[in-house]
Amino acid sequence: MSADRLSNVSKEVKPESVSLCPLGTAAAPERELLCIFGTGDLGRTLGQRLLQSGYRVVYGSRRPHSCGPLPQGAQVLSHEAAAQSADLVFICIHRVHYDFLETLAPQLKGKVLVDVSNNLKKNLYPEANAEYLQRLIPGAHVVKAFNTLSAWALQNGPSDANRQVYVCGNRAEAKQAVAEVATKLGFAVVDRGSLTAAKELEDFPLQLFPEWRLPLRIAVGLTAFFFVYVVMRDVVYAYVDQGKDISFRIMVSMANKVFPIVSLTMLSLCYVPGVIAAFLQLYRGTKYKRFPDWLDRWMLCRKQMGLVALGFAFLHVLYTLIIPIRHYVRFKIAAGTIAQIRENRTSVLDTTLAWRTDSYFSIGILGFGLYVLLGITSLPSVSNALSWREFSFIQSKLGYLTVFFCTFHTYLYGWDKFLRPSYYKWYTPPAYLLALVVPSVLLVLKLLLLLPCVDRTLTRIRQGWERTDPEDSSKNALLT
Template identity: 45%
Template sequence: MAVEGTLSVSNSPLISLRNGGPVPGGGGGGTGGAFRPNGNRRSVAILGSGDFARALAARLLSAGYAVAVGSRDPKAAAERMPPQAELLGRAEAAASAALVVVALHHEHYATLAELGGALAGRVLVDVSNRSPAQRREQRRRKRGGGSGGGDGRTQRSNAEFLAEMFPHSHVVKAFNVVSAWALQGGPRDSSKRVPVCGDSVEARAAVMQLARDLGFAPLDMGALSSAASVEELPLRLFPLWRFPVLLCLALSLFFFLYAFVHEVVHPFAVHGRSEFYKIPVEVVNATLPVVALSLLALVYVPGALAAALQLWHATKWRHFPPWLDRWLRCRKQLGLLAFFYAGLHAIYSLALPLRRSYRYRLLDDAYRQVQSGLTSSWDEEQVWRMETYISLGIMALGLMVLLAITSLPSVSDALNWREFSFIQSKLGVVALAVSTLHALTFGWRRAFEAEHYHFHLPPVFVLALPLPCATLLARLLLALPCCSRPLERVRRGHEGSPFRGTCGAAARRPIGDITSIV
């Protein structure tokens, strides 16, 4: 296999997409003359004249390629294309370059049928995605349990269909995850990754080199059979966010209703006071920190469960249950949602003194103090409580900001694994501990005073404490030498008898020879 986009073919010179002109000495064992030299070796043809074709042509020209655009109406297309691009008919454009980008929708592939001879031996780059109609038809057939009738076009990828149309060409799937905007503005962070798949190794290498020349990071996905999954990538709507968002909404609804009953319904039912004005701000602000702390705890619960399972089975090779595996893969989303709720809580808390109800209440307290003859309402204990819990809240939010920033691809890519693990694991647990202390100092003694139990229900903040406290306790137990040492052995590939209450013996067991480590 050639390197850096060099194509090895039989009965023809060795062609390089990077260097101009053929390089002598090629041949043997390639694709049977698939990539015949045809003029400038840095030339690319584009079939289509839409927005994507225009953006790709401009990007190719800026990278130093000669671009030929094939259109059914070259004169009309010339108004939309960069002036440096050569506008030709489709047949002429297909014959002008060894690499041809098919920038057409799937439903327009039939218009290319007459180009079979011109496209023979060429590398065809399919950049299309499945249309909504194709996806609806595919879902309908899946629900019906059928394998698809007729020609089965909705059951295979667009790239495979194109390969069947042109069996003498080398079809490669690429650039379907890149938008016209990304081509115009240049790749940014995660948008740099371009999956590439195709049955011809040489054709795949050529397209990957083209992607590098355009500033993207190609990702080799193997054979063309992977094209179906590649075509699904840009059409997925937050697949890893579905469970975290649903869980977040469920927790929000539960805690909101709980706070509504506790803070609004109880005063109205027992004392006849209408405090429904609390719903927009106070009830919402009572819900936000509870959900944020619960979500942050749920980020570290699956890690503790996974460690416990590895200790119990004394192996790291046993698969986790599917529910735990899905939970582990959505921890980043849970953490970002926790940060979002914590940020909203901070904003709502800063807005509390701005409300008219707060000012009325402050004036009433001052009037009652004057009427009772008090010269000072200073409460040393409450002052210290307030100062402490505000300070802890600020520190917790700052740590969550750090966790959120390091989860960004542009930041995480700049960290090695040890640095990333230290921030997300060690500092993450510290953030959970500080957040829990913030909730504890906020509640202070109210968790033990009967007057704060409305309808015999504890205050809202009490509901946020069990899960993070249990998570911190589990992390503390796993950090003990009797658990951390056998866990380290298991994660280094050692296997032994199942872990069932033998942590002391396991901790004293020798590490063993390095040859026994998988």
């Protein structure tokens, strides 16, 4: 403010109009006023959060006197009056109702318009809603933001799943104003650039588990394949070869064979891309070349793949726990006991079988315990409390230990069955042998990478050394 303007202001203030305030106190600054167009669920919830965060809120409505219940403390005015009263306006209405905003172009000129709208499906319009709004009101500064948050997220506050607010716009000052509001509400702001990114932001809420699609497809494919494979070998073979109907075993016995196979295979697939990447780096002699796209996608979905595998492991544990109460098992135990009484004979304890069975269960319990630990540390609330070294130790070293225990558990289950011709029904191997292929190959490849000569070279490459490093070549030339 210039000196002349200050002097004019001082002349206008009369002595008697000056209030005497106690020493050490000052008049509280007036709270910032924000405007919201739209009185739906999102508009009401957003207004409530803004009021709780210290803002004043005015709603713009077509029917100011009959727009339903609104947060206590908010004003309701006509669209024109509300637009004139605030510099930042939240547009919480659907795109199909944007046309009336064009008539408010004079009142909205120079204002920051926050477009929070979304569409019902992708590619519904040729341009993004925010770009369409900017074209309707060229004098305003349109910012796309808050569209990835639901009314529930706004009402309950930020959490790990919806902590971020994505922002894009063509004017830096407008984005900064919106970012300050989002930060005051407790959200983390992510700037996605200009308004051309609005199309991408509007597609975010329409995506259905994008990072889970590949793991779920793999899980469904493996489950279907092994389920058909097990049913053909056990149920169909028994009916064709022996005339027995054991189809009742499909519900529990067959399922309890398929779930651990899928779980172990998917757990191994979480670590296979890391081994492939290591061998690629060794082959190329550098870490600066991009991995193939399929390997990138595979590595990005390892967390989701591991959680799906953990879910199958839980199913295996639950199905195993109900084995003693199954009618089929109780019938076999009773029939065996009655047969021994009739024949006046007793069974001798097989200590070798007892050792094998106890070892099988013990290793399985240890493997499942590590499995659960991996799943817990993958949760954001837990992983955020760990340092990178701690997280890497659990997910990598303990992860391979988990694969080893679960694989050893499966080997103990099979024991010497692979040597018996009766287990190769229709000349097909038992299902557990197929489950051992991927984890066994993974563990062998990992052991090769742990060899001192290989590990030393790989560590140098990951620290930035390249096989064709000109500096390294010049040193070698000087040495020779």
